[in-house]
Amino acid sequence: MLLRNILVASLAVCVSSPFVSAWTFSNATLAINERSGTLETRPFSMSMPLPEIMSLPSSALARLRFTVRSDLTPDTNNKPHQAYAIIEDPVTKLESSFAVDVRENGRARVDIDYKMIPTALLGANKPLTLTIVLASFGTESPLKVEIGHIQPVYNGPAPAGPIRFGPKPEIIHIFRSDPKFVSSTVSLFFSAIIVFVAIVLIGSWSYLGVTPSKLFTALGSSPLGHLGFFTSIVAIEIAFLNYYVGSTIFNLIAQVSVLAPIAFLSGSRALRELRSRRLKGEW
Incomplete structure (x- = not known):
């Protein structure tokens, strides 16, 4: 964009010279088009x-x-090196340029979309000046012709002024407060529930006749199943405890993804051993 504006400015300086331009154009029209069709053509x-x-x-x-023509080479080359359509605010002198597509035979076309016009020009107080600029290298003098005015229909807010370097308002950062742990009362309450459930579970085992001797029998029949299942369950609980204390969710997912298959396989083996003893009436 900066390079294009520099080129356009250079062309404008060249145009101000007293030489007569070798470039001309003819068969020129300006049409206002919408999706529904052409609104007007001039x-x-x-x-x-x-x-x-x-x-x-x-x-x-x-x-x-429009159709471009070079008076120096009308039969061989009618395509300039630079061709622009410029819209300019006559008050502020702000402008925007649009490259013109020119074929070798001189046929030229350019579409100036409303959405491509800068807001600073849309909110201009006066109609925008429309200018065509044609130029090339060599001895051919450039051409700059004002062809009329267009008035964009703009109902938005007034354009804001340009941003200048200078002190900005103070930025006050509000950081998130440190995470708070659950109160000790709530922790003690749930701890008491866990202890109560453990006591009820041990009492139920005693009522059903589960004794330490049967535990050793189960370990002797399937040591990998029972020890693996019990160890993996304890390890999963420790992983959740570490996450509660301060570990990340990614570490928790990685640990559980390793321990869960071990708990599943060892638990399946332990249940098969328990089922075999129940079928034998040893439970």
Whole structure:
């Protein structure tokens, strides 16, 4: 964008020279188009610009069509090296340029979409000046012709001024407070529930006749199943405890993903051993 504006500015300086341009254009029209069709079309020329201000709705675009001709090489090359359509605010002198697509035979076209016009130009107090610039390297003098005015339909807020370097308002950072742990009363309450459930579980085992001797029998029949299941369950509980104390969720997922298959396989083996003893009437 900066390079293009520099080129356009250079062309404007060259145009101000007293030489007569070797570039001309003809068969020029400006059409205001929407999706529904063409709203209006106006012809113009180098000597007769658009007599009226063309209104550009927010859903439309301005289509420029014309034929470029070089007086030096009219039969071999009618394509300039630079071709732009410039819209300019006559009050602030702010402008925006649009590259013109020119073929070798001189047919030129450019679409100025409403959405591509900067907000600073949309909110201009006066109609925007529309200019065509043609130029090339060599001995050919450039051409800059004002062809008329367009008025974008803008109902938004007034454009804000440019951002200047300088002190900015103070930024006050509000950091998130440290996480709070559950109160000791709640922790003691749930701890008491866990202890109570453990006592009830041990009492139920005693009522059913589970004794330490049967525990040793189970370990002797399937040591890997029972020890693996019990150890993996304890390890999973420790992993959750570490997460509660301060570990990350990713560490918890990694640990549980390793321990869960071990608990599943060893638990299945322990249940098969228990089922075999129940079928034998040893439980």
